[in-house]
Amino acid sequence: MAIHVTVWNEDSAQESAQSVLAVYPKGVLGAVAGMFENREDFFVRTAYLSQPEAGLSEEILEDTDVLVWWGHCKHRLVPDEIVTRVQQHILRGMGLIMLHSGHESKIMQRMMGTQCSLRWHENQDKERIFVLEPAHPIMRGVPAWFELEAEEMYGERFDIPAPDALLAIGWYESGDVFRSACCFNRGYGKIFYFQPGHETLRSYYNPYVQLIIRNAAHWAARDRALDRVLGSEFAPPLEEKK
Amino acid sequence: MAIHVTVWNEDSAQESAQSVLAVYPKGVLGAVAGMFENREDFFVRTAYLSQPEAGLSEEILEDTDVLVWWGHCKHRLVPDEIVTRVQQHILRGMGLIMLHSGHESKIMQRMMGTQCSLRWHENQDKERIFVLEPAHPIMRGVPAWFELEAEEMYGERFDIPAPDALLAIGWYESGDVFRSACCFNRGYGKIFYFQPGHETLRSYYNPYVQLIIRNAAHWAARDRALDRVLGSEFAPPLEEKK
Amino acid sequence: MAIHVTVWNEDSAQESAQSVLAVYPKGVLGAVAGMFENREDFFVRTAYLSQPEAGLSEEILEDTDVLVWWGHCKHRLVPDEIVTRVQQHILRGMGLIMLHSGHESKIMQRMMGTQCSLRWHENQDKERIFVLEPAHPIMRGVPAWFELEAEEMYGERFDIPAPDALLAIGWYESGDVFRSACCFNRGYGKIFYFQPGHETLRSYYNPYVQLIIRNAAHWAARDRALDRVLGSEFAPPLEEKK
Amino acid sequence: MAIHVTVWNEDSAQESAQSVLAVYPKGVLGAVAGMFENREDFFVRTAYLSQPEAGLSEEILEDTDVLVWWGHCKHRLVPDEIVTRVQQHILRGMGLIMLHSGHESKIMQRMMGTQCSLRWHENQDKERIFVLEPAHPIMRGVPAWFELEAEEMYGERFDIPAPDALLAIGWYESGDVFRSACCFNRGYGKIFYFQPGHETLRSYYNPYVQLIIRNAAHWAARDRALDRVLGSEFAPPLEEKK
Numbered sequence: 001m002a003i004h005v006t007v008w009n010e011d012s013a014q015e016s017a018q019s020v021l022a023v024y025p026k027g028v029l030g031a032v033a034g035m036f037e038n039r040e041d042f043f044v045r046t047a048y049l050s051q052p053e054a055g056l057s058e059e060i061l062e063d064t065d066v067l068v069w070w071g072h073c074k075h076r077l078v079p080d081e082i083v084t085r086v087q088q089h090i091l092r093g094m095g096l097i098m099l100h101s102g103h104e105s106k107i108m109q110r111m112m113g114t115q116c117s118l119r120w121h122e123n124q125d126k127e128r129i130f131v132l133e134p135a136h137p138i139m140r141g142v143p144a145w146f147e148l149e150a151e152e153m154y155g156e157r158f159d160i161p162a163p164d165a166l167l168a169i170g171w172y173e174s175g176d177v178f179r180s181a182c183c184f185n186r187g188y189g190k191i192f193y194f195q196p197g198h199e200t201l202r203s204y205y206n207p208y209v210q211l212i213i214r215n216a217a218h219w220a221a222r223d224r225a226l227d228r229v230l231g232s233e234f235a236p237p238l239e240e241k242k
Numbered sequence: 243m244a245i246h247v248t249v250w251n252e253d254s255a256q257e258s259a260q261s262v263l264a265v266y267p268k269g270v271l272g273a274v275a276g277m278f279e280n281r282e283d284f285f286v287r288t289a290y291l292s293q294p295e296a297g298l299s300e301e302i303l304e305d306t307d308v309l310v311w312w313g314h315c316k317h318r319l320v321p322d323e324i325v326t327r328v329q330q331h332i333l334r335g336m337g338l339i340m341l342h343s344g345h346e347s348k349i350m351q352r353m354m355g356t357q358c359s360l361r362w363h364e365n366q367d368k369e370r371i372f373v374l375e376p377a378h379p380i381m382r383g384v385p386a387w388f389e390l391e392a393e394e395m396y397g398e399r400f401d402i403p404a405p406d407a408l409l410a411i412g413w414y415e416s417g418d419v420f421r422s423a424c425c426f427n428r429g430y431g432k433i434f435y436f437q438p439g440h441e442t443l444r445s446y447y448n449p450y451v452q453l454i455i456r457n458a459a460h461w462a463a464r465d466r467a468l469d470r471v472l473g474s475e476f477a478p479p480l481e482e483k484k
Numbered sequence: 485m486a487i488h489v490t491v492w493n494e495d496s497a498q499e500s501a502q503s504v505l506a507v508y509p510k511g512v513l514g515a516v517a518g519m520f521e522n523r524e525d526f527f528v529r530t531a532y533l534s535q536p537e538a539g540l541s542e543e544i545l546e547d548t549d550v551l552v553w554w555g556h557c558k559h560r561l562v563p564d565e566i567v568t569r570v571q572q573h574i575l576r577g578m579g580l581i582m583l584h585s586g587h588e589s590k591i592m593q594r595m596m597g598t599q600c601s602l603r604w605h606e607n608q609d610k611e612r613i614f615v616l617e618p619a620h621p622i623m624r625g626v627p628a629w630f631e632l633e634a635e636e637m638y639g640e641r642f643d644i645p646a647p648d649a650l651l652a653i654g655w656y657e658s659g660d661v662f663r664s665a666c667c668f669n670r671g672y673g674k675i676f677y678f679q680p681g682h683e684t685l686r687s688y689y690n691p692y693v694q695l696i697i698r699n700a701a702h703w704a705a706r707d708r709a710l711d712r713v714l715g716s717e718f719a720p721p722l723e724e725k726k
Numbered sequence: 727m728a729i730h731v732t733v734w735n736e737d738s739a740q741e742s743a744q745s746v747l748a749v750y751p752k753g754v755l756g757a758v759a760g761m762f763e764n765r766e767d768f769f770v771r772t773a774y775l776s777q778p779e780a781g782l783s784e785e786i787l788e789d790t791d792v793l794v795w796w797g798h799c800k801h802r803l804v805p806d807e808i809v810t811r812v813q814q815h816i817l818r819g820m821g822l823i824m825l826h827s828g829h830e831s832k833i834m835q836r837m838m839g840t841q842c843s844l845r846w847h848e849n850q851d852k853e854r855i856f857v858l859e860p861a862h863p864i865m866r867g868v869p870a871w872f873e874l875e876a877e878e879m880y881g882e883r884f885d886i887p888a889p890d891a892l893l894a895i896g897w898y899e900s901g902d903v904f905r906s907a908c909c910f911n912r913g914y915g916k917i918f919y920f921q922p923g924h925e926t927l928r929s930y931y932n933p934y935v936q937l938i939i940r941n942a943a944h945w946a947a948r949d950r951a952l953d954r955v956l957g958s959e960f961a962p963p964l965e966e967k968k
Contacts, residue, residue, distance in 0.1 A: 113353040115429065135577060135674065188619040372641070397614075419653045598913050645911065645912060669887065671840050671885055
């Protein structure tokens with residue numbers, strides 16, 4: 001049965017800057033969604049901020065097994081009630097793949113409890129990604145390390161809780177390192193943070209980046225059998241329950 | 243140098259129910275604060291919800307190395323801006339000891355990213371607490387296991403992220419188990435959740451419960467040296483930065 | 485493609501005590517092997533101590549994706565060179581499911597680096613197993629908790645490293661608790677320790693015990709694709725390389 | 727009360743190569759021991775391989791709170807019974823600080839259960855060490871990152887179990903990364919692996935390297951109070967119990 005993936009971005013293709021479209025003609029949204037298209041194992045849809053309910057209605061989330069998120073400049077425009085809704089779905093089993101600059105999105109901060117801040121600069125540094133856990137299903141088929149010709153530098157300290165599994169570390173020619181692939185379990189949901197993906201560089205064309213993201217979608221996919229086992233044990237929402 | 247401990251409760255002694263005062267004449271607030279009094283290693287103050295700013299002004303938190311929290315019925319009355327303020331202090335290094343029914347406080351949910359829900363009943367069950375990590379500084383001087391004559395049952399599944407260290411498991415005669423002593427690192431702060439402490443039972447008189455709480459205060463105490471090392475690297479607040 | 489499972493026991497059916505055969509007519513070896521028989525997802529073989537090379541020749545291990553181990557009284561009779569051979573296969577990706585009293589087998593101690601000791605008594609205690617991580621693939625289809633009518637009591641402190649994932653805790657009517665389902669990653673191999681299975685009690689007839697063991701075999705199965713990715717990077721054996 | 731530190735090396739000062747003595751006039755042994763000399767918080771002694779019982783008699787280990795280990799070429803010359811003796815002391819609470827090329831020592835492999843292999847070359851690469859957990863006691867007083875002018879490159883994948891706490895990551899100008907500071911709990915003992923320290927380079931003169939090693943000795947020091955709490959619960963030795 002196909003995994004239902006919803007790819008979210010703060011911008012639709014039309015809303016994307018020319019500098020982005022020059023690299024990704026359908027925007028970052030289209031580039032990421034494209035990784036899941038025309039495959040039997042996935043059913044993919046897209047969503048973005050300027051849609052009603054930020055594209056994340058209750059109906060869409062209920063039909064989503066894995067939510068893939070990319071945002072950068074508009075984190076603060078995502079309404080708090082949508083963030084809470086996404087959190088509820090993750091805690092009930094929906095997977096979340098958080099890409100690149102989504103590290104400081106409200107939903108990432110909400111799930112982690114920390115600022116998720118980091119050091120960064122844009123200098124088209126070469127990056128090498130070293131795999132620490134080659135036997136983890138997310139790293140299936142990925143070599144011991146691979147290279148990205150140019151990326152935005154993301155450097156430690158990355159303000160996250162220690163991951164439940166640390167899968168990879170990135171090296172940058174600028175003299176920096178980063179925990180570039182991190183797994184977290186929260187509630188009944190699985191979260192994967194993956195660092196590559198600056199909007200004007202070409203990382204989403206890298207076959208290993210694509211493979212890791214698809215593997216992560218398999219790993220994080222909501223297990224519908226849990227609904228039957230766990231029933232209605234869930235308490236009402238978090239801070240909103242007043 | 244004495245560790246500055248602020249003991250917070252949703253009720254002052256005067257506000258406490260008769261059923262509580264019958265067990266703890268100064269309320270749970272006074273019982274917990276009493277663990278830190280008349281000792282050279284601690285300077286202790288108390289704070290509670292009905293004070294201005296819920297007793298947790300910027301000045302008081304700035305002067306707090308460890309915040310010890312007990313709440314039960316009034317979690318939703320703690321203002322969100324105070325929760326954010328406490329979160330900021332934890333991320334910058336203030337310790338948090340969360341006791342018993344504080345598991346569903348807003349600040350616990352905020353730091354964990356999960357609901358922190360659990361199963362429970364009040365039936366004065368006997369509890370045995372088994373130590374898993376006897377070499378951890380919080381368990382210094384604690385035997386392999388000890389018993390509480392009567393406690394409120396808290397049962398798994400406890401909806402928390404996997405702790406960075408799981409120090410103890412509780413057994414209940416009702417047929418339940420619970421991760422009763424859990425350490426979490428978040429930002430530069432340390433968090434310790436400890437399960438005993440129903441307000442009408444006598445656990446806070448137990449010498450091992452007291453020892454664990456005091457040990458935890460030493461473990462979680464803010465390291466003022468960090469301020470000098472880390473300087474002003476902290477980003478502005480989380481969801482509130484708009 | 486079927487997962488190749490080798491079920492190992494210190495006794496063949498014929499070598500098993502009458503008290504065991506009264507409960508499991510084909511011995512514990514046959515009872516465990518039976519969980520994998522007549523299924524498309526598994527190919528199963530058995531092995532035992534009195535065979536040449538303790539039943540674990542290089543050829544058999546090379547053809548094994550998951551080794552399921554049950555031993556009790558004869559741990560010290562397993563030759564050290566066989567232990568080293570099994571360790572090498574685990575580090576190169578073979579899965580290990582360690583059942584019940586196998587906790588003090590040489591291979592368990594070898595992989596953990598600790599004594600793996602615990603407290604125990606045989607008193608046919610009722611046990612309840614509580615699931616901590618219902619979304620983990622090993623717990624797929626397992627309810628929030630289930631009961632075993634009678635088990636040998638295994639109590640904390642269990643002298644193991646903190647598991648990479650703690651999946652379940654057992655409660656015993658004797659007043660004890662135990663980390664009953666633990667995952668460990670070592671090298672490229674996955675290890676699952678599971679506590680139920682005293683040889684004269686009926687736990688291996690429990691459908692959830694069986695389901696967990698089968699799920700664990702899927703989780704721990706050697707990924708043959710790793711051989712291609714990792715090639716010959718493996719160093720020669722450990723302490724034996726002289 | 728002073729912490730009793732035993733600094734072990736495969737070579738005494740006299741046995742050290744000229745290339746080593748040119749950098750460290752008292753050998754690596756003397757350089758590491760020197761970090762603990764003339765301080766009220768430590769009592770330090772040295773030990774080395776060519777002494778009777780490899781310098782690690784029962785009496786010396788019994789009087790050791792933390793064992794600091796450096797070895798490189800002579801790992802296989804350490805007798806297995808000494809390795810087992812050291813393991814027993816660690817499991818009963820003695821701390822172990824494993825430096826640099828000690829990663830493939832028998833005792834490291836014994837405690838980890840893995841090969842502890844890594845990639846390496848000697849090219850005097852510049853290294854930067856980034857601190858991930860600035861609030862951990864081992865990193866007290868250490869800045870966000872610091873630099874070593876020249877080190878032997880140690881690169882991932884480092885074949886260790888996921889550390890109980892990952893404190894730092896090293897960046898090398900050669901294009902490599904390494905988990906350079908790792909904490910492990912085993913039995914009642916604490917283990918700290920720390921990567922710097924090639925014998926012909928100057929890392930042990932770096933004040934932060936020295937500070938980290940001293941902090942680690944405080945963190946890992948055997949807690950003698952445990953002896954009273956835990957009594958004689960320890961089982962006889964591991965594989966040697968025949």
